[in-house]
Amino acid sequence: MSTRPTLSVKLTAAEFKNYYYLKEELVSFCRECGLQATGSKNELTERIAHYLETGEKLIRTKPAKSKNSPSVLTMDTLIEENIVCSEQHRAFFKQAIGKSFSFNVQFQNWLKSNAGKTYQDAVIAYAQILEAKKKTTTTIDRQFEYNTYIRAFFADNKGLKLEDAIRCWRYKKGLPGHNAYEKSDLEILKS
Structure with a gap:
């Protein structure tokens, strides 16, 4: 299993977007780098990716x-x-x-x-x-990846428990790529 890299300015935008980060981590990174730290998780993700790619600090204007x-x-x-x-x-x-x-x-x-x-x-x-x-x-809106994962997990595994779903989610979010539920995620329950 690969380890999720710590969110830092050393990451490329592509590396950053390949992993799951909590909103709190995104806000903390924004504050450390002097980026605007308000907005939805999707807005923060796009702002950080843009900053990692260009070094430019985007400012979101409120309606x-x-x-x-x-x-x-x-x-x-x-x-x-x-x-x-x-x-x-x-x-x-x-x-x-x-x-x-x-x-x-x-x-x-x-x-x-x-x-x-x-x-x-x-x-x-x-x-x-x-x-x-x-x-x-x-x-479920895109920014609620955990909720989407848990719903898909139980749709496919009616007899399993929430602890199993959470264990699979924690495994999945540590992997590069998407965070959608896949049947292969159940392998972590065997270890």
Whole structure:
């Protein structure tokens, strides 16, 4: 088994992208090298790869936040452009929907793409999103490689335990290349 190299400026961009690193490792590397350390795991990965390849420090510009955030939210309030899912919004939705409310990715995307509709429309959309989630398997975004691996592992190995899946994941992420589950990963369980 090859050992995953420590994330450092000695790596090439290709070597870096060939291994799995935790977001915390990416943030730490960015801070050490004076790179912007905010953003998604995918953004950090691309920023580091660019830096390792060119030596250039990319700066991510944030989209303009909504300046027209209403001071009071009601069911008739219109959803603002560039909505930011704030604590004010969370409190409103918890009151309207219930304590179980949480900002899931699908709902956040719905809010961002439906400026001008009412918060009543948002409450209805939230219920529809939850209902749809019960009927379909949700897509796991690319940055959640661990979750994707674990789901694929159990789809292929119904009788095994989470400890087995985690052991295979730890083995897999230490190897160069992709981190997708493969049947051959089960070899580590035999040792």
